[in-house]
Amino acid sequence: MxxxxxxxxxxxxxxxxxxxxxxTAVVHAAAWKETFDTFLREHGGGGQRPFDAAHDYDEYVDGLPRADGVRSFLASRGITLPEGSPDDPPDASTVQGLGNRKNDLVLRKIREGGVxxxxxxxxxxxxxxxxxxxxxxxxxxxxxxxxxxxxxxxxxxxxxxxxxxxxxxxxxxxxxxxxxxxxxxxxxxxxxxxxxxxxxxxxxxxxxxxxxxxxxxxxxxxxxxxxxxxxxxxxxxxxxxxxxxxxxxxxxxxxx
CATH class of the missing domain: 3.40.50.1000 (HAD superfamily/HAD-like)
Structure with missing residues (x-):
């Protein structure tokens, strides 16, 4: 062969x-960035380093299950959240809620831009x-x-x-x-x-x-x-x- x-x-x-x-990798990276940057602004007062759609995406979230990606990136910023449950709303301050927020964003971006x-x-x-x-x-x-x-x-x-x-x-x-x-x-x-x-x-x-x-x-x-x-x-x-x-x-x- x-x-x-x-x-x-x-x-x-x-x-x-x-x-x-x-x-779709670039779409996922953009959705992660929007999700994490919004979270860091809301919960860190702007003092945390923003999500880098290249380095942080490759290092902490690319290829991982969604919740694992949330935990991995937040750990890199010294942040821990309650686990929550899979049906948490996207505005919940939990691992599952943040993951659901990212999923809603990526689905919206795919609908708007196609695949x-x-x-x-x-x-x-x-x-x-x-x-x-x-x-x-x-x-x-x-x-x-x-x-x-x-x-x-x-x-x-x-x-x-x-x-x-x-x-x-x-x-x-x-x-x-x-x-x-x-x-x-x-x-x-x-x-x-x-x-x-x-x-x-x-x-x-x-x-x-x-x-x-x-x-x-x-x-x-x-x-x-x-x-x-x-x-x-x-x-x-x-x-x-x-x-x-x-x-x-x-x-x-x-x-x-």
Whole structure:
């Protein structure tokens, strides 16, 4: 499977959603910034450093389940909140309430701006499936299915492990490998026979921890070295770069 950029033993491909399949990572970053900056102004009197949509997004929230992202970022500012419950209103000063505020914002931004897919990713997935490899979408988002339907891509995946499924099964999110391992198990393959495609540092950590056959970092924001440091075997800016000469004779974004 050299022209797919994958080792010969790979039988399944596990794809993250935001930043790999769809162009929604920037929408999530903007929603997080609005959510956290408003909270910090309301509760810190403007003395706290605002949310950085690049560094803080990558470091504390990207790829994590929503509540984990809230806890992680607030901890970076020395703030703790009560956990609350999943049905807390978005103005509640709880972890769950703040997460719900962010979700309302991201859904509004998606409704107003729409959703775009990376066409080269969809082409790559179609080629993967044409070669007989199984595919799964693995995302912490509870809106995953709606987003896939919006870009007409729901039918490209044999298995979906998203925020809804993870909650139903009690699976911890990234950087733990459990959601990726569940996708591989549902597809009937060993982790060594599966490739992980991720743009988040937490996703790299999950791929490395799960001992997957190939961990591919998709660098959309100029963090290639960080992706390698967190476990990427290969880093590309676009999945189209994976097509090329036989493995061992090419260099795709550098390998560790």
């Amino acid at each position: 050299s022209d797919l950029g994958l080792p010969a033993q790979i039988r399944a491909c596990l794809f993250d959603l935001d930043g790999v399949v769809t162009r 775009e897919a990376y066409d080269t990713t969809l082409e790559y997935i179609r080629e993967v499936r044409a070669r007989g490899l199984a595919t799964a979408i693995v995302s912490s988002s509870k809106n995953c299915l709606d987003v896939l339907r919006a870009v007409d891509a729901a039918g490209l995946f044999d298995v979906r492990i998203d925020g809804v499924v993870a909650a139903e099964r009690g699976l911890p999110g990234k950087p733990r490998p459990d959601t990726f391992l569940a996708a591989a198990a549902d597809l009937g393959v060993d982790p060594s026979q599966a490739a992980v495609f991720e743009d988040a540092l937490a996703g790299m950590d999950a791929g490395r921890a799960g001992r997957f056959g190939r961990v591919i970092g998709v660098d959309r924001v100029g963090q290639a070295e960080a992706l390698r440091a967190h476990g990427a075997d290969v880093v590309v800016q676009d999945l189209a770069e994976l097509a090329g000469p036989a493995e061992g004779t090419r260099s795709v974004g550098g390998e560790r």
